[in-house]
Each structure stands twice: as structure tokens, then as C-alpha cells.
Amino acid sequence: MNVASKLPKDIRGENYTGAATCVKCHSDISQNYSHSTHGLTSKPVVDEDLLKVFDSDSNSFSFNKHQKVKIEKSDKGIFQVAYNDGLKVKAERFDIAFGSGEKAFTYGYWKGKKLYELPLSYFSSINNWANSPGFPKNAVYYNRLITSRCFECHGSYIEKKLTQKSTFSTDEELEKGSVIYGIDCERCHGPGKEHVVFHMENPEEKTAKFITLFKNLSRKQRMDACGVCHSGNTLTSLKSVFKFKLGDDLASYYQQDFVGFGGGTPDVHGNQTTLLTGSNCYMKSENMTCQSCHNTHESIKGNMAVYSQRCISCHKTTNHSKITLAKGSVSINCIDCHMPKESSKLISFQQAGNDYLSPYLLRSHHIAIYSDQVNKNALH
Ligand code: HEC
Ligand code: HEC
Ligand code: HEC
Numbered sequence: 001m002n003v004a005s006k007l008p009k010d011i012r013g014e015n016y017t018g019a020a021t022c023v024k025c026h027s028d029i030s031q032n033y034s035h036s037t038h039g040l041t042s043k044p045v046v047d048e049d050l051l052k053v054f055d056s057d058s059n060s061f062s063f064n065k066h067q068k069v070k071i072e073k074s075d076k077g078i079f080q081v082a083y084n085d086g087l088k089v090k091a092e093r094f095d096i097a098f099g100s101g102e103k104a105f106t107y108g109y110w111k112g113k114k115l116y117e118l119p120l121s122y123f124s125s126i127n128n129w130a131n132s133p134g135f136p137k138n139a140v141y142y143n144r145l146i147t148s149r150c151f152e153c154h155g156s157y158i159e160k161k162l163t164q165k166s167t168f169s170t171d172e173e174l175e176k177g178s179v180i181y182g183i184d185c186e187r188c189h190g191p192g193k194e195h196v197v198f199h200m201e202n203p204e205e206k207t208a209k210f211i212t213l214f215k216n217l218s219r220k221q222r223m224d225a226c227g228v229c230h231s232g233n234t235l236t237s238l239k240s241v242f243k244f245k246l247g248d249d250l251a252s253y254y255q256q257d258f259v260g261f262g263g264g265t266p267d268v269h270g271n272q273t274t275l276l277t278g279s280n281c282y283m284k285s286e287n288m289t290c291q292s293c294h295n296t297h298e299s300i301k302g303n304m305a306v307y308s309q310r311c312i313s314c315h316k317t318t319n320h321s322k323i324t325l326a327k328g329s330v331s332i333n334c335i336d337c338h339m340p341k342e343s344s345k346l347i348s349f350q351q352a353g354n355d356y357l358s359p360y361l362l363r364s365h366h367i368a369i370y371s372d373q374v375n376k377n378a379l380h
């Protein structure tokens, strides 16, 4: 029997074979990947996992004097249950989790071929539930659709059917059983079956065949490989980006003006590409890409000393004033001064009994001199 026919089938097409096949020859990468935020960014809800964050002291959220949502477990699963003056008015189950939980989890529930967002999301910065981002304040809401677009950045595949409802609106139906959760190997590298078959048949061959070689890519291709999901989510898609792979040109997936779109300031949430490419580090160097600081398969999250080494690799010497130097840590932590955390303008969240919106903080990828940041750091 030939090798190809023994490989697992994959719903994306016959050139794909699924991440389980890659493990055989790339076990180190697969190990790291299984814990990575990319790999974990969407998954079906497993009750035991949810119970780890499910804390009986903080399992309810009051919208106002009359309305609240409680998280409740029954033998059919875990539900977000809405109450109006103590009367149960709606109950929907946690079906899918979006987000690795690094910063947040948002949940979806299925109704036929539609997926809707649950009213409460979990935010790691407060270790608690809050009103889902962008949801109406002061009222329980269960009707926000989760579209295939969320899966395009947070997953590897979902089958959809579009029907034209009127001249201006289309209706999207999603196939529950078709989802490939998480961002998998072939989501970034493209279909890998031919590569696998070749290397299984030629175990003595140590150079990669039938897969895009990263070292051959131009700077733009490298930026596009991340930009497909990290250029903000206000872009107009020309076609589904599920097929986008390393080496492709983003211009054939998003409307041409995608680099400078919108005119407004790009947000720290989701738009690292625009912020970075507007920095002098990027514009005045030949070769800065996301890989200058991030190794896609290995997270160095929180390790400012290692990140700072990446800065120092280009900035062997710096001209800081005496005042700046006196503020300390200039040689150890470049990040807090030059890539400060900023609140997203797109995402913020409302905590129970609070009108005030809590900030959602992200690193700014606009590397620059922030004089106010110096003063802030000096306070510590
Ligand atoms: C039968 C063994 C085998 C399997 C299975 C396999 N590969 Fe490979 N792969 C190799 C070999 C050999 C190389 C070349 C040496 C190296 O870079 O590790 C390679 C290299 C690569 C590279 C590096 C390309 C570059 O830029 O240098 C990528 C990407 C890759 N494989 C992706 C995949 C993906 C995705 C899968 C699963 C669909 C997969 N491989 C499954 C053997 C395999
Ligand atoms: C988010 C996109 C993404 C995902 C998901 C991803 N890769 Fe990669 N991979 C890259 C990029 C970009 C590179 C090139 C350099 C780098 O950042 O490491 C790369 C490099 C590689 C290499 C060659 C360099 C090395 O580190 O040995 C192999 C082999 C590889 N990937 C295999 C895999 C396998 C197997 C999986 C799934 C377990 C996977 N990749 C998942 C983006 C991705
Ligand atoms: C298919 C969409 C997609 C692609 C392609 C992609 N990312 Fe991501 N990336 C995401 C999503 C979604 C998250 C949020 C994951 C989470 O925490 O749920 C993320 C998170 C991250 C993080 C923060 C978490 C961490 O591991 O520290 C970094 C850094 C990152 N991506 C870098 C990259 C780089 C570099 C590339 C290009 C090689 C890339 N990404 C390609 C979608 C993508």
C-alpha cells in the first residue's frame, strides 16, 4: 500500500494531513506548540477545564437590580443562566472557548447552524467574569453572532454556507462538525501531505522538500505571514484567509489599502503589524520582522531581559541622558520604556456593579521614545 493513502484525511482538502502527522518527525516543535497560545486559541469546552476557572464565590454577574447571569452546572453541561427578578429567563451552554486565556476567554453556544457569543467573558487580569466586550451595558444580551471570521484568526478551519438574503445581506451557516480548533501547523505552513509523503519515502533526505522554506522568503512575505491575523480586524477580506500560507501575498486576500487603512490610530489590540511598521526601528532597518523578537514556536512571554537582548542586537550602544540613566534598569529592560502597555480602544470590559470600564492592556508595537513613560517608571 502506498504511503499517501495511509495518512489521515483532513477536511481542508487532499493535500492536507493534520497536525498529528507532523508530530512524528517534528516532536520538539509539536511539544512546544501544544502549549502555545496559537495552538490553544480556540477549543471545544471541556467541563473539567472550565471548572478550574469556575469559582463558586464569583459565578454570577449582576447587570442591574433586576437582571443577572449565573454560571451553573447541570448534567447537560455548564450554562450561563439569565435571571430577571429571580426568574430564570434563558440558559445557554458553554460550547466553544475563544482565546488561550492568556488575557481572556470568550465563549460561544450553538443554535442550529449559528454560533452566538455568551454574555459573560472571563478576564485574566481580574480573575473574574465580566460583561463580554462591546456588549450592551446594563442589559443581558445573547444575540451577538460569532462568524467564520473569528475562526479565520482563532482557528484553522470551519465550513460555511452563504445564502443571499437580499441585495445587501448574506446569511452565514456554519458546520459545527467541520471545525479544526486552534492554529495548527498547516494553517501557517500550508498543506503538508506531499512533504510528509516525500520524507517518509526518503528518510535519508535531511533538507525539507515540498514545503515553503522560511529562509527563502522576502521581508514582505515574512511580515504577511503574521499580518494575516495581526493587522487588525477591520480589514475587508476579498476571500477567506483559511488558505493563506507562508509565502503568500496578503494583497490578494485583503483589499489593497490594508496597510494604511482607516486613517485612525491603529489599536494595540490585534494590530501589531501597523504599529511596528510605523516605527523607526522598522523603517530604518533593512531586515526587522516579527521574528527579530518572536520565535514563533517558543514563547518567552514575560522575559524582558531576553526581549531586551533582541533590542541590543541592533542597538549595541545607546545615548541615554543622565536623567534617563539615573532612572535605572536601562541596560536590562528596554521594553517598559519603549514599548509601554497601553489600553485598547476597541476592548474594555465592565465589571459587576460598576459603570466604569476596566482597561484591556497590551504592549504597543510602536517602538519609540515615550517621555511620559519615563516618569511613570521613575515612580517605582
Ligand atoms: C517523515 C518525516 C516528516 C514529517 C511527517 C513531517 N516533516 Fe517536516 N521536515 C522533515 C525533514 C526531514 C525536514 C528537514 C529538516 C528540518 O528542517 O527539520 C523538514 C522540515 C520542515 C519545515 C522547515 C522548512 C524550513 O523553512 O526550513 C517545515 C516548515 C516542515 N517540515 C513542516 C512540516 C509540517 C507542517 C508537517 C505536518 C504536515 C511535517 N513537516 C511533517 C520531515 C518531516
Ligand atoms: C503561527 C504560525 C505557525 C504555526 C502554527 C506553526 N509554525 Fe512552524 N514556523 C513558522 C514560522 C514563521 C517559521 C520560521 C521561523 C520561526 O519563527 O521559527 C516556522 C518554522 C518551522 C520549522 C523550521 C524551523 C525550526 O524551528 O526547526 C519547522 C520544522 C516548523 N516550523 C514546523 C511546524 C510544525 C510541525 C508545526 C505544528 C506543530 C508548526 N510549525 C506550526 C510559523 C508557524
Ligand atoms: C491564523 C492567525 C494567526 C497567524 C497566522 C499568526 N498569529 Fe499570532 N496570534 C493569533 C491569535 C488569535 C493570538 C492570540 C492567542 C491567544 O492567546 O488566544 C496570537 C498571539 C500571538 C502572540 C502572543 C502570545 C505569545 O505567544 O507570546 C505572539 C507573540 C504572536 N501571536 C506572534 C505571531 C507571529 C510572529 C506570527 C507570524 C509568524 C503570527 N503570530 C501569526 C493569530 C495568528
Ligand code: HEC
Residues within 6 Å of the ligand: 098, 099, 100, 101, 102, 103, 104, 105, 106, 146, 147, 149, 150, 151, 152, 153, 154, 228, 229, 230, 231, 232, 233, 268, 269, 270, 271, 272, 362
Ligand atoms: C483579524 C484577526 C482576528 C479576528 C477576526 C478576531 N481576533 Fe480575537 N484576537 C486576535 C489577536 C491577534 C489576538 C491576540 C493579540 C491581541 O490582542 O492583539 C486576539 C485576542 C482575542 C482574545 C483574547 C485571547 C487572550 O487570552 O489573549 C479573545 C477572547 C478573542 N480574541 C476572541 C475573538 C472573537 C470571539 C472574535 C470574533 C468575534 C475574534 N476574536 C476575532 C485576532 C483576531
Ligand code: HEC
Residues within 6 Å of the ligand: 280, 281, 282, 284, 285, 287, 288, 292, 307, 308, 310, 311, 312, 313, 314, 315, 334, 335, 338, 339, 367, 368, 369
Ligand atoms: C533590526 C534592528 C533593530 C531592532 C531589533 C530594534 N531596533 Fe530600534 N532602531 C533601529 C534602527 C535602524 C533605528 C533608527 C536609528 C536612526 O534613526 O539612526 C531604531 C530606532 C530606535 C529608537 C529611536 C526611535 C525614534 O522614534 O526616534 C528607539 C527608542 C529604539 N530604536 C528602541 C528599540 C528597542 C527598545 C528595541 C527592542 C524592543 C529595538 N529598538 C529593536 C533598529 C532596530
Ligand code: HEC
Residues within 6 Å of the ligand: 226, 227, 230, 272, 273, 276, 288, 289, 290, 291, 292, 293, 294, 300, 301, 302, 303, 307, 310, 311, 335, 339, 361, 362, 363, 364, 365, 367
Ligand atoms: C522589537 C521587538 C519586537 C518585534 C519586532 C515584535 N514584537 Fe511582539 N512583542 C514584543 C514584546 C517585548 C512583547 C511583550 C512580551 C511580554 O509582555 O511578555 C510583545 C508582545 C506581542 C504580543 C502579545 C500582546 C501583548 O501585548 O501581550 C503579540 C500578539 C505580538 N507581540 C505580535 C507581534 C507581531 C505580529 C509582530 C510583527 C508584526 C511583532 N510582535 C514584532 C516585542 C516585539
Ligand code: HEC
Residues within 6 Å of the ligand: 308, 311, 312, 315, 317, 318, 319, 320, 321, 322, 324, 325, 327, 328, 329, 330, 331, 332, 333, 334, 335, 337, 338, 369, 370, 371, 374, 377
Ligand atoms: C527609563 C526608561 C528607558 C529605558 C529603560 C531605556 N530607554 Fe532608551 N530612551 C529613553 C529616553 C527617555 C530616550 C530619549 C533620550 C533621553 O532622554 O535619554 C531614549 C532614547 C533611546 C534611543 C534613541 C537615542 C539613541 O541612542 O540613538 C534608543 C536607540 C534607545 N533609547 C534604545 C534603548 C534600548 C536598546 C534600551 C535597553 C537596552 C533602552 N533604550 C532602555 C528611555 C529609556
